[in-house]
Amino acid sequence: MIRKRIFQIIEVSDGYGSDRLSSLYDYIMIVVIVVSLIPLAFKGGNLAFSVIDKIAVVVFIIDYFLRWLTADYKFNKKSAASFLRYPFSAFAIIDLLSILPSLTIINSGFRVLRVLRMMRAMRVFRVFKTFRYSKSMSIIATVFRKQRSALTAVGTLAIGYIIVCALVIFNVEPESFNSFFDAIYWATVSLTTMGYGDIYPITEIGRTITMFSAIFGIAIVALPAGIITAGYMNEISDEKADDTKREEENVEKPSQPQTNG
Numbered sequence: 001m002i003r004k005r006i007f008q009i010i011e012v013s014d015g016y017g018s019d020r021l022s023s024l025y026d027y028i029m030i031v032v033i034v035v036s037l038i039p040l041a042f043k044g045g046n047l048a049f050s051v052i053d054k055i056a057v058v059v060f061i062i063d064y065f066l067r068w069l070t071a072d073y074k075f076n077k078k079s080a081a082s083f084l085r086y087p088f089s090a091f092a093i094i095d096l097l098s099i100l101p102s103l104t105i106i107n108s109g110f111r112v113l114r115v116l117r118m119m120r121a122m123r124v125f126r127v128f129k130t131f132r133y134s135k136s137m138s139i140i141a142t143v144f145r146k147q148r149s150a151l152t153a154v155g156t157l158a159i160g161y162i163i164v165c166a167l168v169i170f171n172v173e174p175e176s177f178n179s180f181f182d183a184i185y186w187a188t189v190s191l192t193t194m195g196y197g198d199i200y201p202i203t204e205i206g207r208t209i210t211m212f213s214a215i216f217g218i219a220i221v222a223l224p225a226g227i228i229t230a231g232y233m234n235e236i237s238d239e240k241a242d243d244t245k246r247e248e249e250n251v252e253k254p255s256q257p258q259t260n261g
Contacts, residue, residue: 007070143231173206191217
């Protein structure tokens with residue numbers, strides 16, 4: 001069927017990597033994504049950037065509808081529910097956010113899109129589209145998915161740590177912080193050891209709290225890095241083991257000698 005063949009081409013990450021047409025589709029999409037991000041590196045606009053964006057958004061729209069058209073193969077479920085489910089999937093939302101800022105206003109009924117067109121930075125969401133076409137990005141996405149429990153725990157710990165530190169410093173040294181948001185900002189900067197120096201405590205007790213905040217912050221920041229690195233190495237090892245297993249399975253077995261009976 002035509003739809004099945006389309007699915008095999010656009011969904012190479014699901015086991016169709018040996019398909020040359022699929023690989024070509026991946027390379028083309030990665031190039032389009034990278035080129036579409038070039039205008040974001042410049043403040044002004046010109047005709048070339050406008051043409052690049054229009055071509056890119058047309059390609060993204062076609063890709064979006066092709067994936068929607070083959071949603072039943074994506075979810076392995078031959079029903080209308082697959083087509084209703086697809087627009088709410090993570091990658092579909094990323095695709096939509098990559099397209100909307102570049103849509104042309106057709107009539108006043110789409111006034112809400114004028115706000116989206118002004119949000120030029122939303123085009124950065126196109127970077128996340130590479131997760132679908134890049135093998136390395138796919139591995140990283142898999143690591144985040146498998147380690148989400150550990151990363152969620154670390155993220156919760158970091159948020160709690162920031163709030164507690166902000167509450168302490170805000171009450172110990174209120175003259176240095178105009179609002180609780182300033183305290184949150186200071187705690188976040190201290191946690192990541194950035195140290196911008198625009199907001200800082202001036203009393204001895206405030207500076208002591210800052211030192212402890214920075215020291216413990218290093219440990220908290222290091223936790224997700226270790227989790228992601230370990231998960232990535234495990235994925236690489238598993239992939240090499242799978243490749244070795246497939247190679248062994250593809251080795252031809254010696255033919256049995258024929259016997260005359």
